[in-house]
Amino acid sequence: MTSTSMLGITVLIDWMQRYADKITEHEPLLTALDAEIGDADHGINMQRGFEEVRMRLVHERTDDLGAFFKSVGMTLLSKVGGASGPLYGTLFLRMGMVAAGKRTLTPTEFASAVAAGVEGIRQRGSARPGDKTMVDALTPAIIALHQALDDGATLCAALQAAAIAGEAGMKATIPMQAYKGRASYLGPRSIGHQDPGATSAFLLIQSAAESICAAEAHDS
Ligand SMILES: Nc1ncnc2c1ncn2[C@@H]1O[C@H](COP(=O)(O)OP(=O)(O)OP(=O)(O)O)[C@@H](O)[C@H]1O
Ligand SMILES: [Mg+2]
Secondary structure, three states: OOHHHOEOHHHHHHHHHHHHHHHHHHHHHHHHHHHHHOOOOHHHHHHHHHHHHHHHHHOOOOOOHHHHHHHHHHHHHHHOOOOHHHHHHHHHHHHHHHHOOOOOEOHHHHHHHHHHHHHHHHHHHOOOOOOOOOHHHHHHHHHHHHHHHHOOOOHHHHHHHHHHHHHHHHHHOOOOOOOOOHHHHHHHHHOOOOOHHHHHHHHHHHHHHHHHHHHHHHHO
16 A cells, blocks of 8 residues: 555545535536426525535544544535434544544455445435435445455545446436435436435546546546
């Protein structure tokens, strides 16, 4: 393990800033997708949450990655309404538990932290793969991430593989019927629409790949 393959606070802040940018860019899409099968607020909810995260990052002084993720999670819990705030909040709180007291994470530790976060979402929302939720993008992404790291990929390459798997998982929600959240009220009429939460979840993994690949390129 070389020092350049360790993740510190700088790259994680970059991840959150890139994601906030991506949410702003895709707010109309996320809201339009939620208008089709929900209540047309997913883009607005996510933008409100990540603009607050962005504002707090400016004042972020901690080196403790556990405290950093906990602060992101608490911000989302307090600022984002609806189903997605507590779910994304849980993801970051669980990541914070894995990263508690650490100033750097190895690629494997980062993957374990994300996996713990996704497991937290699954427990909190009790959604299973196939229920047409964010879990349908996150689960294949995590599997691909671990698989690629086991095969010896760099974290950049592994996250790129995770983003491809997450995108496929996101698109796979189109023919699904929703069994969780507001979209489930539509029953079979939820079929034929891409899930908004799976879309924001894919963007989260894609942002991680972009930040970590940029850091690897800079270090090499
Ligand atoms: N139980 C659940 N488990 C996992 N994900 C869920 C669950 N319920 C909803 N979601 C995800 O949340 C997304 C909707 O998020 P959004 O921000 O629009 O909240 P909301 O459903 O409008 O909340 P509310 O109905 O409480 O206002 C869905 O597209 C889905 O991916
Ligand atoms: Mg909604």
